Amino acid sequence: MTSPDPDLNTSAPAPFQDWTAVILAAGRGTRMRSSLPKVLHPVAGLPMIRHVANAAREAGFGRIVLVLSPDAEGIAEAAGPDVVVAIQSEPLGTGHAALAAQQAAEGSSHIAIMNGDLPLLTADTLLETATTHLETKALLSFVTANLDDPTGYGRVLRSHDRVQAIVEETEADEETRATPEINVGIYAARADWLWSALNSLMPSPSGELYLTDIVADAANSGGDIATHELPDATEVQQVNDRIELATAEMMMRDRVREQLMLSGVTLVDPATTYIDAGVEVGEDTTILPGVHLLGSTTIGSGCRIGPSAVLRDSTVGDRTEIGSSTIEGSRIGDDVSIGPYCHLRPETVIERDVHLGNYVELKASQIGEGTRIGHFSYVGDAKIGHAVNIGAGTVTANYDGVQKHRTEIGDGAFIGVNSVLIAPVVVGTGASTGAGSVVTHDVPPGAQVLGVPARIRSNEGDRTGAE
Numbered sequence: 001m002t003s004p005d006p007d008l009n010t011s012a013p014a015p016f017q018d019w020t021a022v023i024l025a026a027g028r029g030t031r032m033r034s035s036l037p038k039v040l041h042p043v044a045g046l047p048m049i050r051h052v053a054n055a056a057r058e059a060g061f062g063r064i065v066l067v068l069s070p071d072a073e074g075i076a077e078a079a080g081p082d083v084v085v086a087i088q089s090e091p092l093g094t095g096h097a098a099l100a101a102q103q104a105a106e107g108s109s110h111i112a113i114m115n116g117d118l119p120l121l122t123a124d125t126l127l128e129t130a131t132t133h134l135e136t137k138a139l140l141s142f143v144t145a146n147l148d149d150p151t152g153y154g155r156v157l158r159s160h161d162r163v164q165a166i167v168e169e170t171e172a173d174e175e176t177r178a179t180p181e182i183n184v185g186i187y188a189a190r191a192d193w194l195w196s197a198l199n200s201l202m203p204s205p206s207g208e209l210y211l212t213d214i215v216a217d218a219a220n221s222g223g224d225i226a227t228h229e230l231p232d233a234t235e236v237q238q239v240n241d242r243i244e245l246a247t248a249e250m251m252m253r254d255r256v257r258e259q260l261m262l263s264g265v266t267l268v269d270p271a272t273t274y275i276d277a278g279v280e281v282g283e284d285t286t287i288l289p290g291v292h293l294l295g296s297t298t299i300g301s302g303c304r305i306g307p308s309a310v311l312r313d314s315t316v317g318d319r320t321e322i323g324s325s326t327i328e329g330s331r332i333g334d335d336v337s338i339g340p341y342c343h344l345r346p347e348t349v350i351e352r353d354v355h356l357g358n359y360v361e362l363k364a365s366q367i368g369e370g371t372r373i374g375h376f377s378y379v380g381d382a383k384i385g386h387a388v389n390i391g392a393g394t395v396t397a398n399y400d401g402v403q404k405h406r407t408e409i410g411d412g413a414f415i416g417v418n419s420v421l422i423a424p425v426v427v428g429t430g431a432s433t434g435a436g437s438v439v440t441h442d443v444p445p446g447a448q449v450l451g452v453p454a455r456i457r458s459n460e461g462d463r464t465g466a467e
Contacts, residue, residue: 016112016130017062020105020191023052023079024097024211025116026069026088031241040078041245043119044252045276045294048239051119051252053079058123059130061112065104067097093208099198108191110134113211115185119248120235120255125186129228133188139223140193140214142166143186145230153182153236154212156227163225166212181229183212184236193223252277260287282318290324300334309339317352330362333369351386368411381423382407391417391435398423410445 029038039049046054049066056064057080065084068075069091076085086104088097098113105111112130114121125143133141144156154166155176166183167176189197197217201209218225230236239245256277257270264283267273272289280298281287288306293299297311300318305311308324316322316332323339329346332338338356345363350356354367357375365379368386373379377390381398383406384390394415396407407421410429415421419433427433428445437454448457 015127016060016110018109019061019130020063020065020101020108020111021056021059021061021126022065022067022086022098022101022105022111022113023049023056023116024067024094024113025049025075026067026072026091026097026100027117028069028091029117029240032245033242037072037075038239039075039116041239043239043245043248043277044256046119046278047078048119048248049075049079049116051277052114052116052121053083055121055123055126056112056114059126061126063105063108065101066116067100093204093206094211095198095201095209095213098211099195099201099209102195102198105191111187111189111191111194113187113189115238117239118185118235118237119239120237120251121186122235125228125230125235129186129188132226132228136224136226138226139190139221140218141188141226141228142215143184143230144181144227145184145233145236146180147182147233147236148180150177150180150182155179156181156183162219163215163227164219165216168210168212182236183215184230185238187211187214189214193218313346314344323358379407381405382409384409385411385413385429387411388413388415390415391419393418394421395419396421396423 025039027038032038040047043051053064063084065086066076066079067086067088070087070089076083084104086101088100112126129141129143152169154168155172156163157165157167157176169177197214201213204210234251237248237251239248253274256275257267257273260275260281261267265281266286269289273287273291275293276295278296279293282299282301284301285299285303290308291306292310295313297314299305299316302319303316304321306324309322310326312328314327314330317334319334320332320336325339325342327344330344330348332350333352335353336350339358341358342356342360347364348362349366351367351369353370355372359376360373361378363380365382367384368388370387371384373390374392376392377394379396381404382396388409397420398404398407405423407423407425409427412430413427414432416433416435416437418436420438422440425439426442428443430446431443432448433439433454434450437450438452439449439454443449449455450457
């Protein structure tokens with residue numbers, strides 16, 4: 001299975017408990033042309049900021065500090081639990097943003113700094129960078145990559161292989177712009193040196209403090225600078241506009257699909273299969289073309305899903321088959337057969353060995369083990385027992401225009417085709433309704449009701465009221 005959100009993984013290794021991860025997320029992201037903050041735009045079902053925070057959690061950093069603007073809303077919640085917020089009072093550059101985290105990171109031995117618009121960042125990269133930093137005893141470490149097209153990134157300036165500075169593209173000459181080695185925007189530093197260096201930064205002509213200037217500061221002081229080159233440059237994919245958002249989305253979904261296939265899941269046509277980060281799928285499950293697995297969905301082993309099924313925030317047991325149906329916020333047991341063209345709405349629970357044919361809609365209902373609902377039926381706000389047969393065209397009339405009401409059907413009941421059950425109503429264990437019945441009153445266990453309105457049929461064939 002793929003891993004769920006790492007913040008939920010209490011067994012994740014934590015070798016850097018005295019480190020603080022500082023995530024810079026105060027930028028306004030104007031190129032997105034959106035009222036939604038840039039880092040809240042989703043990539044493979046999770047906000048960008050959640051991907052970055054999850055990488056820091058999985059790496060084991062003891063504290064996560066988000067640097068936000070004063071008017072930021074919803075970003076801390078989207079980042080997940082146990083984050084500390086630091087406010088950058090004015091937009092005075094990345095160096096000023098990092099400095100805003102000083103108080104929140106108090107007591108930490110080392111600081112890792114990363115941008116909040118790097119959704120493809122992995123915990124492995126953070127771990128390797130932090131490990132390199134400690135092993136080399138460097139004053140400062142940062143992550144680099146070599147790109148065929150480095151346009152838009154700060155270039156790493158070296159002399160005799162020793163890092164001298166990071167030069168932003170707007171300030172670079174033609175020779176420097178030709179340099180393929182770029183700064184990714186991920187740093188590791190000893191805390192005491194870092195805060196001193198940030199407090200000593202000189203404003204640029206625009207009045208901003210640039211975080212990249214600490215590299216030249218470290219070089220000028222004679223301190224060692226370590227770099228970690230990314231073997232997979234896709235991790236440097238920043239998101240500044242909708243085009244880059246689409247690129248990151250494509251790359252993340254490729255990564256998710258690859259992990260699933262390596263874990264024993266068959267994707268018949270990966271290119272047309274859309275699976276969110278955090279979705280779990282068991283071994284020997286087959287996912288057919290056009291399937292969307294979204295949100296916090298979990299699917300067991302030996303299942304067959306699709307084609308063109310949509311599952312969101314749902315749990316599916318083992319050996320279950322789901323056709324081209326839509327399932328939202330539901331729990332489905334083992335050995336279930338669903339679809340095609342069914343719609344399971346939120347709060348639906350289906351126990352094992354249930355069969356839903358086609359064009360069945362369920363809403364906030366519990367369907368007992370072994371029950372059969374063949375086709376063209378609506379069951380809402382209902383509790384259906386074990387081994388019940390629901391005939392075609394059955395409707396639970398749960399809404400009276402003001403309130404929703406419950407329907408209960410006991411074990412072994414038989415509901416005839418085109419029955420309408422006017423809630424609130426109880427159909428007892430082993431009871432049955434004749435075809436076309438409109439049930440307005442409770443049906444006793446073992447009784448049969450017929451007609452409009454439905455009345456109890458006695459053993460002699462007489463009909464009596466079901467009141």
